[in-house]
Amino acid sequence: MIRQAKGKTPRRLPPKKASNSQKDPVGVYCRVRPLGAEDEECCIEVISNTTIQLHAPDGLKANRNGEFKETQYSFKKVFGIKTTQGELFEDVAKPLVEDIIHCKNGLLFTYGVTGSGKTHTMTGSPGQGGLLPRSLDMIFNSIGPYQAKRYVFKPDDKNGMEVQNQVDALLDRQKRDSQTTVPKTPTTRRIDPEFADMISPEEACKADGVDEDSSYSVFVSYIEIYNNYIYDLLEETPIDPIKPKWNVAGTPLRNNTEFIPPQSKILREDQNHNMYVAGCTEVEVKSTEEAFEVFWRGQKKRRIANTQLNRESSRSHSVFIIKLAQAPLDADGDNVLQDKNQVNVSQLCLVDLAGSERTSRTRAEGSRLREAGNINQSLMTLRTCIEVLRENQMCGTNKMVPYRDSKVTHLFKNYFDGEGKVRMVVCVNPKADDYEETLLVMRFAEMTQEVEVARPVDRPICGFAAGRRQRNQAFKEELTRRLEERGGPLDGESPTVLNQLLQSFPPLPPCEISGPNDDVTLPRLIEALEKRHKIRQMMIEEYNKTANMLKSVLQEQDSNLLSKENFIQEQRGKLGEKDKMLQNQKNEIDRLEKKSKMLEYKIDILQKTTNIYEEDKRSLQHELESREQRLQREMSEKRRMEARMQGIVTDSKLKWEKECERRVNAKQLEMQNKLWVKDEKLKQLKAIVTEGKTENRQPQRPSREKDKVPAKRSASPSPVPSPYHASQSSLSSLEPIYNFSQTVRPDPHFLRPGSVSVASCISEWEQGVPQSRRQGSQSPPDRRKRAQGLPDSLSRRRGRCWAREVPVQPAETGPPVRPLHRRSHSAGGERWVDHKPNTNVDLDTVLQPNLPNAIKVNAPSEKALSKCDKYVLTHQEVASDGEIQTKLIKGEVFKTRGGGQAVQFTDIETLKQENPVAASRKRRSSETGPDGEPKEGDWTDVETRCSVAVEMRAGSNLGPGYQHHGYPKRRKP
Ligand code: ADP
Ligand code: MG
Numbered sequence: 001m002i003r004q005a006k007g008k009t010p011r012r013l014p015p016k017k018a019s020n021s022q023k024d025p026v027g028v029y030c031r032v033r034p035l036g037a038e039d040e041e042c043c044i045e046v047i048s049n050t051t052i053q054l055h056a057p058d059g060l061k062a063n064r065n066g067e068f069k070e071t072q073y074s075f076k077k078v079f080g081i082k083t084t085q086g087e088l089f090e091d092v093a094k095p096l097v098e099d100i101i102h103c104k105n106g107l108l109f110t111y112g113v114t115g116s117g118k119t120h121t122m123t124g125s126p127g128q129g130g131l132l133p134r135s136l137d138m139i140f141n142s143i144g145p146y147q148a149k150r151y152v153f154k155p156d157d158k159n160g161m162e163v164q165n166q167v168d169a170l171l172d173r174q175k176r177d178s179q180t181t182v183p184k185t186p187t188t189r190r191i192d193p194e195f196a197d198m199i200s201p202e203e204a205c206k207a208d209g210v211d212e213d214s215s216y217s218v219f220v221s222y223i224e225i226y227n228n229y230i231y232d233l234l235e236e237t238p239i240d241p242i243k244p245k246w247n248v249a250g251t252p253l254r255n256n257t258e259f260i261p262p263q264s265k266i267l268r269e270d271q272n273h274n275m276y277v278a279g280c281t282e283v284e285v286k287s288t289e290e291a292f293e294v295f296w297r298g299q300k301k302r303r304i305a306n307t308q309l310n311r312e313s314s315r316s317h318s319v320f321i322i323k324l325a326q327a328p329l330d331a332d333g334d335n336v337l338q339d340k341n342q343v344n345v346s347q348l349c350l351v352d353l354a355g356s357e358r359t360s361r362t363r364a365e366g367s368r369l370r371e372a373g374n375i376n377q378s379l380m381t382l383r384t385c386i387e388v389l390r391e392n393q394m395c396g397t398n399k400m401v402p403y404r405d406s407k408v409t410h411l412f413k414n415y416f417d418g419e420g421k422v423r424m425v426v427c428v429n430p431k432a433d434d435y436e437e438t439l440l441v442m443r444f445a446e447m448t449q450e451v452e453v454a455r456p457v458d459r460p461i462c463g464f465a466a467g468r469r470q471r472n473q474a475f476k477e478e479l480t481r482r483l484e485e486r487g488g489p490l491d492g493e494s495p496t497v498l499n500q501l502l503q504s505f506p507p508l509p510p511c512e513i514s515g516p517n518d519d520v521t522l523p524r525l526i527e528a529l530e531k532r533h534k535i536r537q538m539m540i541e542e543y544n545k546t547a548n549m550l551k552s553v554l555q556e557q558d559s560n561l562l563s564k565e566n567f568i569q570e571q572r573g574k575l576g577e578k579d580k581m582l583q584n585q586k587n588e589i590d591r592l593e594k595k596s597k598m599l600e601y602k603i604d605i606l607q608k609t610t611n612i613y614e615e616d617k618r619s620l621q622h623e624l625e626s627r628e629q630r631l632q633r634e635m636s637e638k639r640r641m642e643a644r645m646q647g648i649v650t651d652s653k654l655k656w657e658k659e660c661e662r663r664v665n666a667k668q669l670e671m672q673n674k675l676w677v678k679d680e681k682l683k684q685l686k687a688i689v690t691e692g693k694t695e696n697r698q699p700q701r702p703s704r705e706k707d708k709v710p711a712k713r714s715a716s717p718s719p720v721p722s723p724y725h726a727s728q729s730s731l732s733s734l735e736p737i738y739n740f741s742q743t744v745r746p747d748p749h750f751l752r753p754g755s756v757s758v759a760s761c762i763s764e765w766e767q768g769v770p771q772s773r774r775q776g777s778q779s780p781p782d783r784r785k786r787a788q789g790l791p792d793s794l795s796r797r798r799g800r801c802w803a804r805e806v807p808v809q810p811a812e813t814g815p816p817v818r819p820l821h822r823r824s825h826s827a828g829g830e831r832w833v834d835h836k837p838n839t840n841v842d843l844d845t846v847l848q849p850n851l852p853n854a855i856k857v858n859a860p861s862e863k864a865l866s867k868c869d870k871y872v873l874t875h876q877e878v879a880s881d882g883e884i885q886t887k888l889i890k891g892e893v894f895k896t897r898g899g900g901q902a903v904q905f906t907d908i909e910t911l912k913q914e915n916p917v918a919a920s921r922k923r924r925s926s927e928t929g930p931d932g933e934p935k936e937g938d939w940t941d942v943e944t945r946c947s948v949a950v951e952m953r954a955g956s957n958l959g960p961g962y963q964h965h966g967y968p969k970r971r972k973p
Contacts, residue, residue: 023452027076027423028445029092032430033117034081041432046080047072054439057432073442075426075449085124086203088425089134094205096421097138100324100348101207104456105420107349107412111445112427113437114314114355121425122352123299129198131425132295132320132350137199137288139218139324142207146469148215149173150284152336153325153343155219159268159276161325161343163336198292211326213468215336219282219323220291222298224305225407226316228378229264231305233298233318234281237262262305267410274414282323295320317378317408320350331555333468334476349415353408354379356444357437378406383444385409389416389451419454465558466565506531831868833893835860840876841884845913849874849888865901869893885912 030052035042045053055070079088096106108131110118124130129137151172154162164172222233237260268278285291298320306313327336327343356379381402388401403413415422426445428438509524832854851872855864865871873889891905 022455024421024455026448026451026453027092027421028426028449029077029079029088029423030073030075030426030428030445031079031083031088031117031121032081032428033120035430036115039429039431039433042430043432043435044428044430044438046078049078050074050076052078052428052442054435054442057435059432071439071442073446075445081430085121085128085130085134088121089131089205092423092425093131093135094138096348096423097135097142097205098207099421099456100322100346101139101142101210102458103326103344103346105346105348105415105418107351107415107420107422108425109349109351109353109423110425110427111353111356112441113357113429113434116355116427116429116434116438116441118352118355118425118427121427122350124198126197127200129200133198133288133292134203134205135348135350136218136220136291136295136322137203138205138207139322140286140288140291141204142210143216143218143324143326146210146212146214146216147286148217148325148327148336150176150217150286152215153217153219153284153327155282155323157279159270159272159274159345160340161323161345162340163327163338163343165338166335199288211328212470213333213464213466214326214328217284217325218286218291219284219325220294221277221280221282221321221323222295223265223277223280223319223321224302224316225319225378225411226311228407230267230277230407231262232265232277232280233262233301234283234294235262236281261309262301267407273418275411277411291322314355317354318352319411320352322348322350324348328464329468329472331464331468333470333472337464349411351408353382356441378408381406381409382412385412385416386444386448386451390447393452394450416451416453419456421456422453424448465555465562467561471554506535508532830870831855832870832872833857833860833864833868834872834874836874840874840886843876843884843886843913845886845911847911849911862901865893865903866895871903879912881914883912883914885910887911 032044032046032052041057043055043057045055047053051072051074053070053072077091079091093108096108099106110122112118120128120130122130122132124133149169151169152164152166154164154172156162220234224231224233265277265280267275269275283294285294302313302316302318305311306316323345324347325343325345327339329335330337354376356376358376384405385401385403388399391397392399392401401413401416403409403416414420424445426441428434428441506528509521509528511521511525513521830853832851834849834851834854834856836856836858838858849872854872855868857864860871869892871891871893873891875887875889876884877887879885888909888911889905890907890909891903894902894904896902
């Protein structure tokens, strides 16, 4: 059954726009070739399978002052020097071949300096086939059993593909067979040793998921772009002697007869906006060998052209395009569907670019320099296009990409603008000479990686049920089997089936005609044949009916199967989604587990911290408690102390109260004494007054004293004499014991014997002013009195220390004086009690008191006093000028009636050191006042300080009165 091709060309689908939003970056791979035998220095190091490092060669470093550092470049993958062609293909080209089989376009190009291994990578050498032969091999391995017969697919010269009907295809095939002398099966042919072993059968690859319900056909074209001209390397150029033999650059050929240069081609854009070389030869190939042979043919042609035209092959770009046409089988699965819309053409473009080195490196001269410049120009354009593309994609700009500036980029346009995979293999030669060029190559390559290309989408499959080819195959096999069972073939049909059919027909009547009048045989035969014909018609009808039924059943099954498959697909998708969800959840669980671990760890730390704080708190509390206890203790101590102090205060208060009382009493006594003296004076005055009249009345006076005084004295029992009194009385008996350098003496006024009168004493007491001041203002009667004077001894004795319980002795001539027991000075000389308190300081004075035969004590003791008759107290104090002055307070010891000892102070000697300068001033001021009179302060001071008397009785304690320094300085009693 041969289906007729449809007469009209079906309307093409609207241009396939890159509707896919998903994009993939240009895959850039780096391949490092081994260092050549002649090269020594290596400037590239493969650091990892994605990174290489460039280091400047020694010479260059020296030239640039070592400014060149190591630079690293990263790629999708880096292939080291040991990488085999197979490994490279596996990673780089295999996905592209899979894509082309699944109707997706691909572009693969090698880029690098001349000699870096571009051609080696793309084409390879015998035994080391490159990416190109391996790609071809993989394609044919994959589509081999599903290839359409030659000329079923026919390029339409507009980059499209048509499906020819079987007859046309057959005719074309016959034409080809008659034209070519080559044997039909290339496998049996002798393979050109130049490209033998490009692919070894062990390395055969096959794509998965090839649509078996499609028919495939491979077309290859091979072009060269040189100096921005495109040449078809597969064009069969008929020898035309008339045609002028000029090359494209306009230079006449060296040899007109040998070589006809190829005509350059132009680029066109098809209705899908894909670029194609107009009029370019597309050779349909049916096997790897055939394809490679075609390639090799082009290669040879290229080589010849280069030689003939004196071109450098490294300066041209070679583009090998593999086109794969595929169309679905018809519903029966035995022929390609005659629908142009259903034809899918995908192409893989394998480009071996020209060397990327700069013009200066080539040996180009003159016109060749221009060519070289152009070649580099196209690479420059490629670079610019990539830059603009990158900028547009990264910055969202919409700059025009200058694809049209060069043929190479123009040809690549639809790969970058449309969809498909773009891959680049950057080839590098690690030799030092290439360093600078390699650096540029690396930069370009890194930049290229940033450009993204739309990911190709899967094409929808045609509406027919899948598995048609297999079913058709199975049906054919089954039919053949059955026909064979029935018998030999008839009418070109299977013999077995024919036999069976014949047996089912009614037998033919004998057909031999007995004679001219035999009119039975023929009609009988006609009848039988008609019958058979009828049966046959019926059978055909039946057959058709059954076939149709079967067909519909099959179709139904097909659609069932399809829906089932769709369902399964759907379920698979759902499963995938579920899997993804599961994975997500697993990830989430992992994350949470990690988080919980982290939190546990944190809790642990916090627990520890809390423990530390609690311990701290405990210890602090402990400390607080102990401090509180201490405070409590201290408080109670304080309270106790307060109580004690209170006690002491009340004690001393009482003591002092008593003391005051005692002193008041003493004062009272004294006052009484004075009163008595006044009385006495009055009496004397009276006597004097009356003397003139009656001289014999005088002796009566003592009787009055006798009556009055004792009564008064008994009322004032003070044992302590008045300080004032004591001092006054002591003044008259001053005797210097030592000749001190500075001996402060009482006012000389007081030293005059007989100068102290009772009257003056009384007036002092009454007025409370120093005697010295009043001396000059004494009343005339006073002076007169003094002139008349009482006996010195009497007046001196009066007012001395008065002891208690002293019996009043009657005196004829004056007031009664208490008789004091004085020790005899003659019996063994004077005996001193030398009282030096411990608190005294040793002064390095030249003059030191020296008391021979003295009892030295540091506290007064009754025992010592009882043995001596003189007492001296060495007292130290700080004088007004800050110097320490030592005072020797002298006194006489008397026995009291009670059996105790009493000391009557008589004299003070002062030992004082002073600064000569300050001393003179001091002395002056202390001796005389501004009016030339002595100052009262001094004598009062002396008076105060010598006015301490102590009476000690047996068993008595020292009273406060004993501490002579305890008395405040007093001006008034
Ligand atoms: P290009 O095409 O870049 O100018 P070629 O592919 O012609 O460079 O390589 C130059 C030389 O280096 C060739 O002789 C080739 O065999 C050798 N060569 C290149 N790459 C490799 C490689 N990876 N392994 C071994 N030899 C290589
Ligand atoms: Mg090359």
